[in-house]
Amino acid sequence: xxxxxxxxxxxxxxxxxxxxTGSLRYAGDMVLPGMLHLALLTCDIPHGIVKSIRTERAxxxxxxxxxxxxxxxxxxxxxxYRNIHGQKLINQEEIFPERVRFVGDRxxxxxxxxxxxxxxxxxxxxxxxxxxxxxxDAKTVIESGVLDDMFEDGAVYxxxxxxxxxxxxxxxxxxxxxxxxxxxxxxxxxxxxACIADYDPLTGQAxxxxxxxxVNGLRTVLADLFDLPYHKMRVVKTTMGGSFGSKQEWMAxxxxxxxxxxxxxxxxxxxxxEQAMLSTITRAAFDGKMTTHVxxxxxxxxxxxxxxxxxxxxxSNSLDYCIVVSSKIFRCYTFxxxxxxxxxxxxxxxxxxxxxxxxxxxxxxxxxxxFNELARKLGMDATDFRLKNIxxxxxxxxxxxxxxxxxxxxxxxKQGREKFGWFAKRQAAEAFNAQNGRFLRGVGIGCGxxxxxxxxxxxxxxxxxxxxxEDGTVLVNISLHDHGCGTVTxxxxxxxxxxxxxxxxxxxxxxxxxxxPFDLGCFASRTTYVLGRIAVDCAEKLKDLLVATIxxxxxxxxxxxxxxxxxxxAGDKHYSFADAAQYALHTLQQELTVMHQFVADSNPGxxxxxxxxxxxxxxxxxxxxxxxxxxxxxxxxxxREITVAQIQGAVAMGTGCALTExxxxxxxxxxxxxxxxxxxxxxxxxxxxxxxxxxxxxxxGPFGAKSIGELSLVPVAPxxxxxxNDALDASxxxxxxxxxxILKHLANGGESR
Amino acid sequence: xxxxxxxxxxxxxLETPPDQRLLDxxxxxxxxxxxxxxxxxxxxxxxxVLLDDKAVLACLTVAAQLEGAQITTIEGLTENGKxxxxxxxxxxxxxxxxxxxxxxxxxxxxxxxxxxxxPTEDDIxxxxxxxxxxxxxxxxxxxxxxxxxxxxxxx
Numbered sequence: 001x002x003x004x005x006x007x008x009x010x011x012x013x014x015x016x017x018x019x020x021t022g023s024l025r026y027a028g029d030m031v032l033p034g035m036l037h038l039a040l041l042t043c044d045i046p047h048g049i050v051k052s053i054r055t056e057r058a059x060x061x062x063x064x065x066x067x068x069x070x071x072x073x074x075x076x077x078x079x080x081y082r083n084i085h086g087q088k089l090i091n092q093e094e095i096f097p098e099r100v101r102f103v104g105d106r107x108x109x110x111x112x113x114x115x116x117x118x119x120x121x122x123x124x125x126x127x128x129x130x131x132x133x134x135x136x137d138a139k140t141v142i143e144s145g146v147l148d149d150m151f152e153d154g155a156v157y158x159x160x161x162x163x164x165x166x167x168x169x170x171x172x173x174x175x176x177x178x179x180x181x182x183x184x185x186x187x188x189x190x191x192x193x194a195c196i197a198d199y200d201p202l203t204g205q206a207x208x209x210x211x212x213x214x215v216n217g218l219r220t221v222l223a224d225l226f227d228l229p230y231h232k233m234r235v236v237k238t239t240m241g242g243s244f245g246s247k248q249e250w251m252a253x254x255x256x257x258x259x260x261x262x263x264x265x266x267x268x269x270x271x272x273x274e275q276a277m278l279s280t281i282t283r284a285a286f287d288g289k290m291t292t293h294v295x296x297x298x299x300x301x302x303x304x305x306x307x308x309x310x311x312x313x314x315x316s317n318s319l320d321y322c323i324v325v326s327s328k329i330f331r332c333y334t335f336x337x338x339x340x341x342x343x344x345x346x347x348x349x350x351x352x353x354x355x356x357x358x359x360x361x362x363x364x365x366x367x368x369x370x371f372n373e374l375a376r377k378l379g380m381d382a383t384d385f386r387l388k389n390i391x392x393x394x395x396x397x398x399x400x401x402x403x404x405x406x407x408x409x410x411x412x413x414k415q416g417r418e419k420f421g422w423f424a425k426r427q428a429a430e431a432f433n434a435q436n437g438r439f440l441r442g443v444g445i446g447c448g449x450x451x452x453x454x455x456x457x458x459x460x461x462x463x464x465x466x467x468x469x470e471d472g473t474v475l476v477n478i479s480l481h482d483h484g485c486g487t488v489t490x491x492x493x494x495x496x497x498x499x500x501x502x503x504x505x506x507x508x509x510x511x512x513x514x515x516x517p518f519d520l521g522c523f524a525s526r527t528t529y530v531l532g533r534i535a536v537d538c539a540e541k542l543k544d545l546l547v548a549t550i551x552x553x554x555x556x557x558x559x560x561x562x563x564x565x566x567x568x569x570a571g572d573k574h575y576s577f578a579d580a581a582q583y584a585l586h587t588l589q590q591e592l593t594v595m596h597q598f599v600a601d602s603n604p605g606x607x608x609x610x611x612x613x614x615x616x617x618x619x620x621x622x623x624x625x626x627x628x629x630x631x632x633x634x635x636x637x638x639x640r641e642i643t644v645a646q647i648q649g650a651v652a653m654g655t656g657c658a659l660t661e662x663x664x665x666x667x668x669x670x671x672x673x674x675x676x677x678x679x680x681x682x683x684x685x686x687x688x689x690x691x692x693x694x695x696x697x698x699x700x701g702p703f704g705a706k707s708i709g710e711l712s713l714v715p716v717a718p719x720x721x722x723x724x725n726d727a728l729d730a731s732x733x734x735x736x737x738x739x740x741x742i743l744k745h746l747a748n749g750g751e752s753r
Numbered sequence: 754x755x756x757x758x759x760x761x762x763x764x765x766x767l768e769t770p771p772d773q774r775l776l777d778x779x780x781x782x783x784x785x786x787x788x789x790x791x792x793x794x795x796x797x798x799x800x801x802v803l804l805d806d807k808a809v810l811a812c813l814t815v816a817a818q819l820e821g822a823q824i825t826t827i828e829g830l831t832e833n834g835k836x837x838x839x840x841x842x843x844x845x846x847x848x849x850x851x852x853x854x855x856x857x858x859x860x861x862x863x864x865x866x867x868x869x870x871x872p873t874e875d876d877i878x879x880x881x882x883x884x885x886x887x888x889x890x891x892x893x894x895x896x897x898x899x900x901x902x903x904x905x906x907x908x
Binding site: 241 | 780788854
C-alpha cells in the first residue's frame, strides 16, 4: 500500500447519511412555493399525425390550470443530446410534435395544482390521429424504405468510412466472419427523470433544478429553445438517483420549462416508470458484422466491421454514437488494418441515446465473440489468443496517435486468469460436462478498453476555484455532477490529500450554471481523470498561495515555508490555514482564493479483463453465474470500496444485458415498458463478483488514476456470453441469451455455427 | 374517509379518499419523502415501508387498508436525528451510492431483522429480492445487514 492518507482507502460517500435517513431531497421530493405539477400525455400509436386535440373536458377538471400541446407550444426544434453550444447536430425534435413517431412520443402535458389532478386529467384529453405506416426495426426501414419521408433527409444516416492502416499481405491467413446483436435496453435508473422549472416574468429569470450531467449543455439548449438570454437561464444539478447515461439528454426539462414560462410559476414533472422506459432514452438495438484475416499463429492482420445502430424515432446522438464505436477498438487491441462502416437508422422505436460506455460494450460484444470463434477455429485458448492481439505498454492509439501510456491489458489477462483459476476451471467444466446431462458449465473471458477524456477527439478542458475560509476550511467550486457513485467524496479525498488536511475540512459543491465554472459535463468517463486533475492542480496552487501568505506574515522566504500535516511550517513556527486566511483578510485585504484552468492533453489506455464461470440448465434455459472476476487496469483507485461496488454494479447490469434485459415491441409497436417484463438482476440472482486491480501510477490523471465507471460494463456481456457458449459448445451471439433463446437453440439440435 | 393510524410512533388522523395510495399519503400529506416511487407497480421495492413491522409496498397499499395500522418509514429508523444502527451500517459498509433504492432496501432488511436476529446470507438475499439496486451488485448491502445482525446479537 502507498503512503497516502486518503487515496485508495474506503470513505462513505458525502450524502450517504441523508440518503439512508430519507432526509435528502431528490428533484421529485422538492417543493417550491406556489409550485404546479405536470403530467405527460404520450402517444399510443407508433407513427402518425395529430389531427386535433380537444382539451375542454380536461380543463374543466378541478385543479387543472392548462394543457400544452403541439398547437399551442413552440415549434422550435432541438436536439436532446446537445451538450455544448455550437455542436453541429441535426435538430429533429419538438417539445410536442404534430407528427408523432413512436409509442411514447410526447403529445401534451397537463398543468395542475396537484399531481393527482394532473394525472386525472390525462384520460380526458381527446387526440385524433391520422395513422401512418411504421417500422420498429432497422432492417425493415432499410429494406422497405417505409420511413424515407419521416424526416427531410430520410431515415438512414451512414457514418463516414474509417480506414486505419495498410492492408498487409494476407497470404496464409484464414478469413472468418461472425455477427453479434444486442436488443434495445433500458437504463432503469431507480430514480425516474424528474425536474422543477421556475420562471419569474418580472425579472425574466428562468431556473431549472434537475438531476442532469451537464448544467451548461442543458442551459444553452433550453435558452435557445425558448429564446432566453443565457445569463437568465440557470440550471442547478440536483441529487441524482443514477444515470448510466440517461440523464445527459434532455427530455423532461424542455416540457417543464415550457409550462413554467407559460404560467410564471414553478412547475414539477416526474416521469412514471413507463415513461422513463419509453419516453426518455434507451440503448440502441445493435447489429454488428465482423470479418478478419488471421494467421495460423493467431495474429489478426485485417479487420472489417459493419454496424447498424437503431436510432429510434429521433437521430439525436446515434450518428455520433455510430462513429465513436469505431474508435474504441484501438483502446485494447492493435491490428495492421481496420476498416469500419456503420449506419444509424431511425425507426418508430423509443429514442436511442447515451448508455454507459457509449457503444463500447456493443463493439466488444462483437469483437470478443469473434475472437472466441477464432480461438476455437485455431485450437487456441481464448486468453492466449487475446494476448497475441492486445496493445502493449507505450503503444499509441492507432486512431488518434496519442500514447496509450501504461496500458496494462496484458497484466489484466495474465494476472486475472491466474487468480480466477482459468485453466483449472476450464478442465473442471469439461469433466463436469462429461458426467452431467442437464447442467453444463463453461468459462468465458471478456476484454475491453475505453478512454478518460474527450481528448483528442474534441475539446476537453475545465476549471476549479478554491477559497480558504476564516477558520481554515476550504470551499471548492467546480462543476461536478455526481451520478450517485461518490464523485463529490472522491474529490474531497483528492483535495484533502493534496492539502494534507482532514476530508471534512473540504466542502465540494456541485454544478450550478450561474455559480460554478464552465465545464462540459460529467460524462465520457472524464470526471476523475480531467476534473480530478484540475482539482489537484488547483489545490497545489492554493498551497503555493498559503505558503506565500505565511511567508509574508512570518517575514520569511517562501522557500523556507512548507505545508505538512495540515499546518504551515515556517522554521520552528507552526501556522494554521486559519492563520493564513485571517492574515490575508485583515492585513493583505484579500481573500485566499485561486482559480485554475486546464486543457486535457493525455488519454492513457484504460482496460479490463473479466472472467466468468457459468452453469446452464438445459431444461429451463436459465444461466447461473458461479464465479466472476473483474480485473481492472485502473492506474490508481481513489475510493476503494465504492469503486469495487461500482464495478460489481456494472457486472450486475452487464449480466442483465447478457441474459435477460430487452425492450421489444408488441404487435402494436409498443415496446416493453414495465419492470414486470424487463428483468434486471435482483439480490438472489446477482453474482458474487470478485474485483481486483492492476495499480500502477498512470500519467495525466490525479494520483495516477484512470477511469472506471463506463469501462467496467464493457467486458461483462462478452464474458458471460463466452462462458455460455463454452458450456453449450455453441456460438450464440444474439443477446440477451434469454431462457427462450437458449432452449430454442437446444431444441434445434444445438446447431449455431 | 377518516383515517386514524400511527406513523413512526405518532398518531395521525386525516381525511383521505379510501383508494389513495399509502405512498401518496406519506409523501404528499405527511412530507415523508424518504418513501420513493420507483415504478408504481410493485416491482422495484423503492417504496417499501413497514406495516405492523412487516415490509409492504406503499404503492400497492391504499388508505382503506390502514385504519389502526402502525407504519414505519425510513425517517422512523433514525435515533435522535442520527442514522439508526442498520442505517449506519449501510453508510459505513459503502452500501449507499445513488441512494434511491436505499430507504426501501433498509426497511426490507429491518423487516427481516424483526423476524430473526441471525439470518443466513440466503435469508438476506431472499428478504431483499423485491428491492432493486442498479448501482451495486448488492454485496455491500448484504454485508451491512449481516453486520447489523451480528451487532444486534452481541448486545
